[in-house]
Amino acid sequence: MKKYLLKRLLLIVPTFIGITFITYFMIRVAPGDYTSLRAGLHGELSQSVAMKEMIAQERKLYGLDKPIIVGYAEWLGRFVVLDFGLSRKDKRPVLARIKDSLPITLALNLITILIIYIISIPLGILAAVRKDTVYDKGASLVLFILYSLPSFWVGLLLIMFLGSSEYGNLFPVAGIVSDWAENAGFFTWLSNVMWHLVLPIVTLTYSGFAFLSRYTRANMLEVINQQYITTARAKGLSEKKVVLVHAFRNSLVPLVTLMATLLPSLLGGSVIVEKIFSIPGMGRLAFEAILSRDIPVIMAIAAVSALLTLIGILLADLMYGLVDPRIRLEAEL
Secondary structure: HHHHHHHHHHHHHHHHHHHHHHHHHHHHHHHOOOOHHHHOOOOOHHHHHHHHHHHHHHHHOOOOOHHHHHHHHHHHHHHHHHOOOOOOOOOEEEEHHHHHHHHHHHHHHHHHHHHHHHHHHHHHHHHEEEEEEEEHHHHHHHHHHHHOOOOOHHHHHHHHHHHHHOOOOOOOOOOOOHHHOOOHHHHHHEEEEHHHHHHHHHHHHHHHHHHHHHHHHHHHEEEEEEEHHHHHHOOOOHHHHHHHHHHHHHHHHHHHHHHHHHHHHHHHHHHHHHHHOOOHHHHHHHHHHHHHHHHHHHHHHHHHHHHHHHHHHHHHHHHHHHHHHHHHHHHHO
């Protein structure tokens, strides 16, 4: 298992380099001059000597005057020592902006993943046990309707009906915490934060129910039809023990695989949610960085997202051995 883990760790390095290099390459070859667009220079103004000198200085500052491979190598060297440079938008250190926004997005998405799995897995198991019944068909219909609803539309509806003064301002619709709660006690602050997260979490979770529950149902049906499940029933084991102990455990491997891809997808989806609800997280930061052509911030977000994705895949590989001992044994051989 140690050799297998070492191989996976070594694979992270070239994969990370590949992801970040492609991102850097796309930024550099994208149409438009970033320095001119950032400074808002157009027409004859951009042709003046002073402006040309300012553009040249800014291009040199951010390594845009060098070949792509050289610029990327310099960025990678700074990344190793956690030097992401300065934001082109406000001249703040990029690392400070990441530290402010990353915990918010991680908390939002980890809570979302937990809720999706807690609700979807029992729904999927029950649908598999009650295959082709009224419950199975009804649940499938409701979940697929939810899956078809765009998240931005659902978010706006939640704001309109649950966050407007016309309907009583039931939930806050902007930010992560109220101004009055920032200096309050810990539990008051925590409850206020959780109250702010209700609508964003609902917007992020509802579409995941349909996919994961149907995925669980399909895996459970495949396992339930296996010969050893029939043998377990023939031994006189209760249906609950057959389903939850024998069938469900052997259907966990695909669910663990799916978990490794769920976090990156939620990080991408949080861009819309964080923008709608004015949450100062990574998604909103990425959106604003792209609009302002803030290359250091874009590269830092791409690097952090790539690392989170690769760590998620690595954790999934480690969980395989806990779920199915046969995988651990094969890795040791």
